[in-house]
Amino acid sequence: MPQTVSPGANSGLNAVDPSPRILLSGRSDAAEFAVVRAELAHQLPGCTPVRLVFPVAEQSAEIDSADLIVVCQSFPDEFPRDAAQELLARSVSARLIVCWGEWCLSAGRTRSIWPPAVRVPINRFAERLAREIRVWQGTAEPVPTTATADEQIEIESRDSRIVHRTVLVESSDQAYQQTLEAALAGLGCRICQANDDKQLDAVFIDVDPPNRRQQAGLRSIRERSPEAQIIALSCFPDSAPSGVDVVVRKDSGFTQLAQALRSLP
Structure with a gap:
């Protein structure tokens, strides 16, 4: 029986002190995003995310003080392009994860309103959250929002170099x-x-x-x-x-x- 390698709870970190300030947006209470709720609780115990509602103009103070913003996207056209651009422009000091549900995966390059560097399929959320915590702690290199797919590969590969294989x-x-x-x-x-x-x-x-x-x-x-x-x-x-x-x-x-x-x- 072959071993299956997939991300899971063990990819996370233990308690972070002090806790980062987190904003959570989208249909995060949906069943498909249970992993998002579980991983936030597991990797950041004691941290209570603040709700972020689109459009984000009225929550500029919360965005300015946030360390991490997690957007749960259920389907490709859930958020208007201008709303996404506004969040990207305002969240210059925060890390951003856009977690794609199953319906979004087929949108790919053609319909996505988010840069490749911030979006992640739901089955990779645990891995991405763990990495963003390391970025927040200063132990991993941040991937710029403007990074191309090749640049993202290069930066992320520095986390886990294997020698002589x-x-x-x-x-x-x-x-x-x-x-x-x-x-x-x-x-x-x-x-x-x-x-x-x-x-x-x-x-x-x-x-x-x-x-x-x-x-x-x-x-x-x-x-x-x-x-x-x-x-x-x-x-x-x-x-x-x-x-x-x-x-x-x-x-x-x-x-x-x-x-x-x-x-x-």
């Missing part, structure tokens, strides 16, 4: 493979190509979409690199093929890649 990435999606190789290189890995004869520590294989040739491909990898761990990347971990050692959700973030690498024998 030799890996191979296989994917039918060339753009995804290049992104993953860049992320792994940022974590300190040595990237090999399929025709290299170096001994591999791990093979990262994109198993989406499922197809009949995957089992043959996995057997071939085992024959070529019997000592390597096979780490499958999938949007649907429960559907990953047998024969892999670890499954990492594609949207679970680079911290989970680092966690998978640390688990290597």
Whole structure:
């Protein structure tokens, strides 16, 4: 049975003293955002978030004194673009997390009104909150609101560098493979190509979409690199093929890649 690497409560920190000042907006009381409420209580015990209501002009004092603003977005058009821009302009001294619900994930680059550096899917909220607490404590480098996706990868990868791991990435999606190789290189890995004869520590294989040739491909990898761990990347971990050692959700973030690498024998 392969191990599944996913974010959870253990990614958080213990009590922070003094507590940061937090504003909470959106439909945070909805069932899908239970993880947001739970992680705030777990990682920041004793901290009581203050409610932030759009439009935000009448709450400028609260925004000015906030350390962290969490926006729970249930669907793509929930907030007007000008309201989002106003919050971004006013929250210059606060860290901002926009937590996307399931309906928002399909909006992606085309309909999002928030910069890539502040938005996070709901299953990565625990990880992002833990990192923003470290930023607030001064132990992690903040990702600027204006950061591109590549800049965000570079900054976040500095948190969890892995040294001297030799890996191979296989994917039918060339753009995804290049992104993953860049992320792994940022974590300190040595990237090999399929025709290299170096001994591999791990093979990262994109198993989406499922197809009949995957089992043959996995057997071939085992024959070529019997000592390597096979780490499958999938949007649907429960559907990953047998024969892999670890499954990492594609949207679970680079911290989970680092966690998978640390688990290597």
